[in-house]
Amino acid sequence: MENGILTEAQQKDAELIELLLEKVVKKKGFENIRANAEGYDTPAKIRRSKDSEEYFIPDVTGEVNGRKSYFELGLKTDDERQVVTKWRLLSSLAAYKHGKLYLAVPRGHMAFTNRLLADYPIQAEVVKI
Template identity: 85%
Template sequence: MENGILTEGQQKDTELIEKLLDKIVKKKGFENICANAEGYETPAKIRRGKDNDEFFIPDVTGEVNGRKSYFELGMKSGDERQLVTKWRLLSTIAELKHGKLYLAVPRGHMAFTNRILADYPIKAEVVKI
């Protein structure tokens, strides 16, 4: 697992990423899957800004019918501002590529995820895992 902004801070569990891959990504027929987990090619890094060396790494990316979608684990974070920035950026990029942002939410994180989506203009499909 490669570390970008938030990757280390959230302690993303490889087991949850595998669950995300099995229950959502593969089930929906996505191809060219990249995941920030062992055994997969790491998704492309997305720079935070033009003159900034910081970058975000999506948890999973995949394509279906030439449309690229992004998948993130929707989990509580101590740095809410960075999380919102990442989700807004991924949502915008997905929209430009005619795809979607999917937020896979494990048990205990749904209220937090729904609050973020209600408070900020982020287009995302929420899926329980």
């Protein structure tokens, strides 16, 4: 697993990413799957800004009918600003590529995810895992 902004801070569990892949990505028929996990190609790094050396790495990306979608784990964190920045960026990229941003939310993290989506202009589909 490669570390970008938030990847290390949130301690994303490889088991949760595997669960996301099995229950959401593969079930919905996505192809060209890239995941920030063992056994998969790592998704492309997305720079925070033109002049920045910092970058985000999506948890999972996939394509269906030529439309690229992004998949993220919706996990509670103290650094809300970074999460909102990443989700807004991925939501915009997904819309640009005629895809969607999917937020896979494990048990205990739904209220946090829903609050952020209500407070900020982020287009995302929430999926329980």
